Amino acid sequence: MVKGLDWFRNKWMLLKEIMARNPELLSLFFALVLSGIVSHLDNPKGSKATPYVIPIPPKIFDHESPVIEFTTGDMTAVRNVIASTGAEVWIIMYYAHWDAYSLETAKEFERTAEKMSDQVLFMAVNCWYPYGACRHKVTVPYFPILFTHRDSREGIQYTGLQRATEMVDHLKRVCSPLKVVQDLESLRLLRAQHDAVALAYFSFEGTLAPQGLASYQWAAMQHLEKDPVQPTPFAIITNKQLARTLGLTNSMSITLLRNFNVSLYYPSSREFKAKPIVEFVTTHRESMVQWIALLV
Known part of the structure; x- marks a missing residue:
């Protein structure tokens, strides 16, 4: 008997908490109960019951809203x-x-x-x-x-x-998931704003959509989901000479430039797909907060 009362008390407390967070649920509950009572009164015992149909919900945005x-x-x-x-x-x-x-x-x-x-x-x-x-x-x-x-x-x-x-x-x-690096100065400014930068070289010679670019852009998008507050920027270089200066000798080469540690290169042996690229960036990037935590 005591266990039964404890179970009922726990369920009641849980229900009260849910109702406190969403008071509209209480109104909805009573509305459904009332509609059931009305339906029962309108259809006495022995008559064919009419199923309750939930009406079309009201709008929550104004008619002039851009949504x-x-x-x-x-x-x-x-x-x-x-x-x-x-x-x-x-x-x-x-x-x-x-x-x-x-x-x-x-x-x-x-x-x-x-x-x-x-x-x-x-x-x-x-x-x-x-x-x-x-x-x-x-x-x-x-x-x-x-x-x-x-x-x-x-x-x-x-x-x-x-x-x-x-x-x-x-x-x-999302509208501009990739930053275009034109020269060393623009790269310096980008690195000054972030603790780490993912940088890839793609050759656009003879094509407007080089191999691997779509996967790299999708990786940038997925990274925004993992870190919406301080995401690591994904940048690209199209200048071959500038890319070689940074150690990116082949198209589809990626380096992770880190301000507080040595830079890393995405292994050529790994598949050039969004998921492993995101894992590489997320795992190896470092922030000032991490370094401060290590020093404390």
Whole structure:
């Protein structure tokens, strides 16, 4: 009996905590209970019950907002908008209209859109709506969750602070994932701003899309997901003479320039794919904070 009471007490405390974090859930719960009671009263015993249909959720963005909203989670409509606009970069906020965090993030998301909508397509999808495709096709472990896409590739999750300032910085990096180094002076300035710089040489002779460039750019994107606060910049060199000065003799050569340690070269024996490149940069980069920690 005591164990049963303890179990009930623990479950009740957990429920209270969930309701405290999302007070809208309480309203939703009572609304569903009330609708069930009304449905029962309207359909007395012995009569054919009418199933309750959840109404289309309300919008959480204004009609004049630069954010395109899909309240029913229609992913086909989302793809159609992307195709019709020809967007190169887009960001999607998956939300639940009753969730307090979603409503708060929506304000910051809209502020971000007001600053970046000329470069980025902003969309918001209600992924809670039970009858929508999003609910059944997109994995959303919690609300809200944001994904950024570029060049029709799979998205990266935005893992930074959900504030306009940080989201603007993130989207600027997504719009220009690679820095172009023209000379030693521009490289010096880049290194002065960061503790480490990933630098690759690509030969554009006879082609506008050299082998390995797409993988390197995708690595830069994936790195933004791992470190949204202080990501290591990914830069490229196209000048052969400058590349040789830095020890990059072949196209698809990468070096990790570190201000607090010797520079490292990406092993030629490793596959030139995004995942191992990200692992190389993430594992071997060093920051001033790390060195201070070692000295303390």
